[in-house]
Amino acid sequence: MKPLYQHGLLNSFYLWFDNFLLKKGDAYRNYTTDFYYYSDERVQNKVVFGSPYKQWVYDKGISAATINPTISGDGTAITAGTSGLSYDYDNGRLLFDSDFVTGTNISGTYTVKNFNVYIANQTEETLITAGKYKNNSRYGRTLNYVAPYDQATPAAFLSLGTTTNAPFALGGEDNTITDITAVIFAENMYQLDGALSIFADAAREVFGDIPFSGAPLDEYGGVKADYPDGYNYGNVASTNDGEKYMINETRVSKVSDSADKQLPVDLFVGFVDFEVYKYRFPRS
Amino acid sequence: MPVISAKDAKKLKQQAAKEPAFRKGVKRTIEKEFSTIRDNFMQAFDSHPVTMEIEGGPSASNSSRTLGGIGNLYTYIGFQSGSRPIKTLRKVLEKYSIRYNDLKGRLRITIEVPTKEDVFTVTPMPWAMGRSWARGIEKGISGLGQYLVKSGSIPQSRSGRAIEVKGKIRSGKFSNVSYMSALLNDYYKAIKKLENKTF
Numbered sequence: 001m002k003p004l005y006q007h008g009l010l011n012s013f014y015l016w017f018d019n020f021l022l023k024k025g026d027a028y029r030n031y032t033t034d035f036y037y038y039s040d041e042r043v044q045n046k047v048v049f050g051s052p053y054k055q056w057v058y059d060k061g062i063s064a065a066t067i068n069p070t071i072s073g074d075g076t077a078i079t080a081g082t083s084g085l086s087y088d089y090d091n092g093r094l095l096f097d098s099d100f101v102t103g104t105n106i107s108g109t110y111t112v113k114n115f116n117v118y119i120a121n122q123t124e125e126t127l128i129t130a131g132k133y134k135n136n137s138r139y140g141r142t143l144n145y146v147a148p149y150d151q152a153t154p155a156a157f158l159s160l161g162t163t164t165n166a167p168f169a170l171g172g173e174d175n176t177i178t179d180i181t182a183v184i185f186a187e188n189m190y191q192l193d194g195a196l197s198i199f200a201d202a203a204r205e206v207f208g209d210i211p212f213s214g215a216p217l218d219e220y221g222g223v224k225a226d227y228p229d230g231y232n233y234g235n236v237a238s239t240n241d242g243e244k245y246m247i248n249e250t251r252v253s254k255v256s257d258s259a260d261k262q263l264p265v266d267l268f269v270g271f272v273d274f275e276v277y278k279y280r281f282p283r284s
Numbered sequence: 285m286p287v288i289s290a291k292d293a294k295k296l297k298q299q300a301a302k303e304p305a306f307r308k309g310v311k312r313t314i315e316k317e318f319s320t321i322r323d324n325f326m327q328a329f330d331s332h333p334v335t336m337e338i339e340g341g342p343s344a345s346n347s348s349r350t351l352g353g354i355g356n357l358y359t360y361i362g363f364q365s366g367s368r369p370i371k372t373l374r375k376v377l378e379k380y381s382i383r384y385n386d387l388k389g390r391l392r393i394t395i396e397v398p399t400k401e402d403v404f405t406v407t408p409m410p411w412a413m414g415r416s417w418a419r420g421i422e423k424g425i426s427g428l429g430q431y432l433v434k435s436g437s438i439p440q441s442r443s444g445r446a447i448e449v450k451g452k453i454r455s456g457k458f459s460n461v462s463y464m465s466a467l468l469n470d471y472y473k474a475i476k477k478l479e480n481k482t483f
Contacts, residue, residue: 124426162423162460179423253414271412 003212005176009276010119010160011215012245013180016207017158018117019233022062025198027114030066035094035106036145043220046084047096049106050145054092054152055116058216058223060230062111067230069094069110078106088221091148095220115184115195120157127157127183128255128269153185153267156195165282172281177248182272192268196252199272203250209243210236249275298389307384310391314382317478318395322380325471329377334421334463338363339370350421350459360458361417361425362410369407373418376406390482395475403464421463 021027035049057065069087071078071094078085084097087110094106120127146152161179168175182199186192216231218224223231255269288296300306329335333348337357340347342365344356351360363369376398383394404416409425417425 251414253409253412255412271415273415 005278005280005282006160006163006178008209008211009178009245009278010158010180011212012207012210013274013276014117014119014158015210015214015216015233015236016205017156017182018113019059019061020202020205021115021117021156021195021198022057022059022065022113024201025114025194026064027195027198028057028062028065028111029114030109030111032109033107033143035071035108037102037104037106038145040148042149043095045098047098047100047102048093048148049096050091050093050148051108051110052092052143052146053110053112054090054146054148055113056087056089056092057111057113058087058089058231060232061234065111066109067111069108071106071108073104073106075105086220086222088148089223090217090221092146093148093221095222114154114191115186116152116155118151118155118157120159120183122157122159124159124181124183124271154187154191155185157183157185159183168279172283173279174282176278176280176282178276178278180274180276182274184270184272185267186270187267189268192254192270196254196270196272199250199274200252202247202274205247206244207247208237208240209245210240214240243278246277247274248277294389301386301389301391307391311382311384314393314478314481318380318382318475321471321474321478322378324474325467326374326377328467328470329374332463332467334461335370339368348461350461352457352459357421361420364410367410369417373403373407376402393479393481395479397471397475398468400465400468403468418464422460422465424460425458 031051031053033052035051037047037049040046040048056069058067059065060067068080071085080086083100084095086095087093088095092110092112094108159181161181163176163178165174165176184192184195186195213226214236216223216227216236251271251273253271253273255271334350334357337344337346337348338361340356340358342356342358342363344358346353346356348357350357379398381396383396385392385394404419407416407418409415409417409420
């Protein structure tokens with residue numbers, strides 16, 4: 001099946017959401033930590049060193065972030081490409097060629113998002129009650145690598161809700177109204193209030209229609225070769241600004257105290273409900 | 285046969301509009317007609333399957349079919365046992381005000397009734413105050429798979445008869461239905477028609 005309207009919307013919205021949170025809230029933090037060797041059967045012919053944090057910042061538009069991590073092995077700097085070094089931003093780890101010595105002491109500096117962002121294929125209640133998340137390593141815990149592929153909190157889970165086409169203009173133009181929900185898991189009330197505050201102010205924001213091919217990361221979690229100078233959401237959005245989506249309305253809410261007692265996850269939970277408009281010709 | 289010029293007719297109309305007896309008559313007519321519109325609206329609200337189901341409390345059947353016949357909206361939404369969400373909503377819906385203003389020799393009538401926003405504000409989800417259950421009926425409410433209907437009352441449940449659980453108990457889907465937005469649209473349309481009457 002070819003990519004259709006909802007595919008494009010979700011991809012564009014995900015990229016906008018991620019950038020908006022990082023930019024408006026400075027929702028990231030620089031870390032300098034050790035890296036830990038582990039084997040990953042999904043990655044053949046590579047040596048993997050994981051950091052304690054996943055979903056590193058890869059957007060060059062976030063000026064204070066360390067987009068190209070500074071890595072050293074046994075005290076010597078290792079630059080990207082040396083020994084095949086590449087960054088897996090999604091899983092927060094380094095990939096080396098298969099002959100790299102696994103006992104090397106690796107450390108480095110990189111930037112981690114305050115909130116990981118995921119596209120959810122589960123209902124809200126499943127997200128909230130399953131309690132299956134890994135925490136990005138936090139205080140009072142011995143640092144180790146964070147397991148790859150699993151979802152880690154604090155995080156925002158995005159999902160599409162209902163979509164309706166309302167007649168807009170003569171000639172078959174409709175206003176396609178789509179509800180998108182973000183379920184936010186924060187580790188404290190300050191963090192949750194911050195995220196909700198940012199998105200409460202997102203009404204009337206517009207974002208560009210970025211095609212699937214504009215997705216920033218490749219199958220190894222590194223920035224795609226399509227972006228030889230690095231990925232910058234601002235640049236990608238401005239080259240795709242012909243078609244726009246508009247956020248007509250946002251509503252934010254928190255799970256209230258009485259319900260909190262029933263939450264099986266030790267997290268603070270909130271919701272952001274977006275109503276997105278797009279003027280289009282669905283029948284053409 | 286005496287003939288009144290258009291200019292004189294306009295003057296007469298302007299004078300008539302200022303007469304207390306005329307104004308009294310107009311008010312009586314407007315209030316009577318509005319009362320009928322409002323009664324129809326409240327009747328449509330009261331007899332809506334969603335209203336009836338929630339009003340039925342924790343033991344009602346899912347007559348709105350929003351839950352595929354499983355459980356009911358009162359427990360699904362998670363209202364506190366004993367709470368009367370429909371009563372609160374009804375109180376707001378009953379509110380109105382009618383204003384009469386002179387406009388170039390005519391009486392202009394403005395009828396104010398609750399907006400959709402007013403309605404959504406007074407219908408918070410019991411577990412997330414910023415979300416409206418009335419809006420959720422139209423847009424979708426999550427949670428069916430996470431609650432279990434018991435035959436007896438369960439003290440730790442907010443609604444008395446259903447509990448939210450950690451695991452997935454029964455898969456299901458909430459079916460959206462039109463509710464307050466549709467009812468209010470009809471209400472507003474009828475009011476607009478009344479406001480546009482010339483006196």
